[in-house]
Amino acid sequence: QQQVKQSPQSLIVQKGGISIINCAYENTAFDYFPWYQQFPGKGPALLIAIRPDVSEKKEGRFTISFNKSAKQFSLHIMDSQPGDSATYFCAAWLSGSARQLTFGSGTQLTVLP
Amino acid sequence: DVKVTQSSRYLVKRTGEKVFLECVQDMDHENMFWYRQDPGLGLRLIYFSYDVKMKEKGDIPEGYSVSREKKERFSLILESASTNQTSMYLCASSLLGIEQYFGPGTRLTVT
Numbered sequence: 001q002q003q004v005k006q007s008p009q010s011l012i013v014q015k016g017g018i019s020i021i022n023c024a025y026e027n028t029a030f031d032y033f034p035w036y037q038q039f040p041g042k043g044p045a046l047l048i049a050i051r052p053d054v055s056e057k058k059e060g061r062f063t064i065s066f067n068k069s070a071k072q073f074s075l076h077i078m079d080s081q082p083g084d085s086a087t088y089f090c091a092a093w094l095s096g097s098a099r100q101l102t103f104g105s106g107t108q109l110t111v112l113p
Numbered sequence: 114d115v116k117v118t119q120s121s122r123y124l125v126k127r128t129g130e131k132v133f134l135e136c137v138q139d140m141d142h143e144n145m146f147w148y149r150q151d152p153g154l155g156l157r158l159i160y161f162s163y164d165v166k167m168k169e170k171g172d173i174p175e176g177y178s179v180s181r182e183k184k185e186r187f188s189l190i191l192e193s194a195s196t197n198q199t200s201m202y203l204c205a206s207s208l209l210g211i212e213q214y215f216g217p218g219t220r221l222t223v224t
Binding site for chain 2: 006009032034041042043044045046049089091093100101103104105106
């Protein structure tokens with residue numbers, strides 16, 4: 001079974017700090033690695049994504065780092081803000097697969113003011 | 114904006130009841146999905162559909178069935194609800210691609 005393993009399950013960071021969430025995958029055929037963000041009472045929404053031929057992608061304060069040889073990728077949130085408090089899911093996408101996405105187990109991030 | 118709506122935000126049902134969860138999307142997406150979300154387990158795929166009247170099992174289909182009679186509507190059915198089906202249920206839709214659009218979820222409690 002295709003799996004994506006995510007850690008930590010929960011994370012508490014002070015305002016202004018760096019939040020780091022890690023994921024590992026098994027299937028080297030995955031084509032894309034997105035991150036989803038979910039606020040309380042809402043469904044998840046796409047935040048940022050990276051292809052496996054790129055080592056890093058940055059969008060504002062959010063950066064994905066990708067290590068193809070280790071089959072790992074991580075989300076870094078720089079200058080974390082209380083408004084970033086949410087649950088974050090990593091995922092892996094396989095083109096040609098009808099089910100499309102396999103999600104990690106999620107990380108509940110709390111940024112303290 | 115893509116909108117995915119779910120028929121109820123909260124539901125309380127009794128063990129053994131038949132439960133219907135409805136999902137409607139307004140973007141003419143071919144693909145629709147049902148997930149359940151539980152703490153520490155993430156989003157687990159129950160069923161998905163890539164076309165009207167087509168359905169595929171996901172990772173945890175036992176105890177569930179689905180119906181897709183119209184492109185915009187995807188229903189999840191619990192034939193005989195059990196307490197271990199108490200969970201948050203999320204519906205999503207997508208075209209081919211990495212972005213799935215999620216509804217706000219239905220929190221189902223089975224007592």
